[in-house]
Amino acid sequence: MLLSHNEENNFSLTRFESMLKTNDVLFFDSEEFEDIINHYLENGKIALAKKAVKLGLAQHPTSTNLKLYKVEILVFEDKLDLADGLLNELYDLESSNEEIYIQKANIFSKRDDHEKAIEMLELALEISMDEADVYSLLGMEYLFMEDFENAKFSFMKCLEADEEDYSSLYNIMYCFDFLEQKTEAIDYLNMFLDKNPYCEVAWHQIGKQYFDLKDLEKALTAFDFAIISDEYFIGAYLEKGKVLEKLGRFHEAIENYKITLDLDDPTSFAFLRIGKCFEKLGENELALEHYSKTVHEDPLLDKGWIAITDFYYKKKNFQKALYYINKAIAIDEENVLYWKRYAKINSRLGFFEEAERGYQKTIDLGNxxxxxxxxxxxxxxxxxxxxxxxxxxxxxxxxxxxxxxxxxxxxxxxxxxxxxxxxxxxxxxxxxxxxxxxxxxxxxxxxxxxxxxxxxxxxxxxxxx
Known part of the structure; x- marks a missing residue:
């Protein structure tokens, strides 16, 4: 019976780990070692990857790919001179291997010489069989240099080669946002959606662009299409909820936020937004209930504590407001927003020495x-x-x-x-x-x-x- 590739990998891993436990020496072909090393690197198990490289090279001392894995680990450990030396040896033997140029680029990047890294990646691009990966690396180098136009172009080329590479799509949008090119971003996303009409990420991103431009109806439509494309897309429900809030449709916003609670583990953000909606609807008990859930879910989220404090402050219940801001400060005494409220509340209560201390603290913290x-x-x-x-x-x-x-x-x-x-x-x-x-x-x-x-x-x- 033939084994699938995954089954072969699992079998090789089991044999390899058994060998490490028993100190027996078993033979693996070079491709098996490559799969084993790659598995460990992807799972962040560097020590095991190093052992696999060492044993692999002991059995296959001429394997270029195993040596390249050794280079990758040396770069990870910041042993850049050793990695560079080994790459130079490999280049003399096999100058047409794109991975040599990629690892050279990685070393230059680690040394903050991003222009040289780009030169190496452009050489890799000339011989690469997988342009998407190289364009992605090029994009990152341009981002390091804050050259957002070239970064954007590189990620676009990456997305052309692999239309399901959503990390590149996010990076493209990051570049558009940094360059404040809202209209251009929308044009690009529309062009992408013409070819990929059920791409939920693209609909989500175009919705965010319309939201930033305050075109709320178009934003709402875009988030609806994102949900049609993927009914489990939590981000789309959250963004749709934010749009509905802006439109004053608080009951519908609450419904969308509640859907996210059913789809995955509850988030403090969803509880907070539900609480805000209930407060705007005058449902004070429900608002407080959800603010309490917010700080229970994430005690470090300052917006939760601020929401409760501000709720009581607006109701002129300054003692309760002070109680909650003191609880917040006990958790994070370096938060300027907490101390500003502490000072303001104490001032309203006539506790002027405490209020002065609060303002002094906000100044000490750089406000x-x-x-x-x-x-x-x-x-x-x-x-x-x-x-x-x-x-x-x-x-x-x-x-x-x-x-x-x-x-x-x-x-x-x-x-x-x-x-x-x-x-x-x-x-x-x-x-x-x-x-x-x-x-x-x-x-x-x-x-x-x-x-x-x-x-x-x-x-x-x-x-x-």
Whole structure:
């Protein structure tokens, strides 16, 4: 009875692994070794692949393919000089072997010499029997160089050679997106769909392009075709749900998100979107139920914790909002979005020291938005910590020079510290930038605003503006 190729491979693997366990020496032909090595490499079992190469070359010392597998492993281990030396020996023996050029390209790529890698791959292309693989490698090299036009062309050639190579299709769309060529992307996908009308990936991608262009009806149609082409395509249901949300068709959006829960393991994204839909429908209990499922499914997804926190904040239930944002911070204390909400909630509760700590933390984590500096300053003013408020503004002005909101606060703070010269200097700066913002002095420093000299200075600018 003849064995199929898969059965032969399994038989060879079983014999090989048995040999390793018993230390018996069994003979395998070179093709069997190639299949064994390839299996181990594809499954990330590098140590076993190395053993197979060593034993294979011991039995077949002249095999070019086994030596090329040795090169592949050396490259993987970053032993580039050894790999290069072995490739040079192989080139002298067999210069027409495309794999030699491919591995040479791999070495150049590892050394960040992508132009040389491309030269090698173009030589491989001239003799290759499998152009799709070489074009795919060329595309990746062009991506490393951020040459998106040539990368796009290479992946297109790859897709021409193998129309089911969806990774190349995704890479083509990545290039179109980076180049902001939405219309060109749609034209290309339509051309591809003319030849492959039931390609669910292409329908999915064209739907995303229409979604980005805010052509929601065409996006919806495209995702419907993706689902017709493959009724188990989870990504299409998720994208269709997003379109239906945008169209305000929340019940239908929920239905599509729920389909994804039935097709595969539940995802935090689907739970989150269902929760958002229920919230928009005023179904608060169902919204909270699904937000809770979101954070249970993926506690590291910040959007889940933010959804629950914001839900309670909008309902003015600040204690509950604070409870959930504290839980979120306990899981990830480096998340700027959490600390911004922590500060905002504590501020609403009148816990100003905690609010100040929250804003300080957001700044420490690299959030340099003007609003963050301003809110922290106002809290420090409220706490009477004028020196700290000034230091905060000194940092802020480095990022936002000539900003009226900062200058008026400087003015009020220096007046409060009896440093009149600095106070008038910054007040003058603020009035020059935007005289209408004088209201900041009135609101934050009412006693300063009542000073005759301050009012006269403000009025002189208001009359001339």
């Amino acid at each position: 340099y938005e003007l609003e963050t500096w301003i809110r922290r300053c106002d809290i420090l003013i409220n706490l009477g910590e004028y020196e700290s408020a000034i230091q905060n503004l000194i940092q802020a002005v480095e990022f936002y020079p000539e900003t009226a909101e900062i200058e008026y606060r400087f003015a009020g703070l220096y007046f409060n510290l009896n440093e009149g010269d600095k106070g008038y200097f910054h007040l003058n700066n603020g009035l020059k930038i935007d005289a209408e913002y004088y209201i900041i002095i009135e609101e934050l420093f009412p006693k300063i605003f009542c000073r005759k000299s301050v009012k006269e200075m403000i009025n002189s600018y208001l009359k001339t503006s």
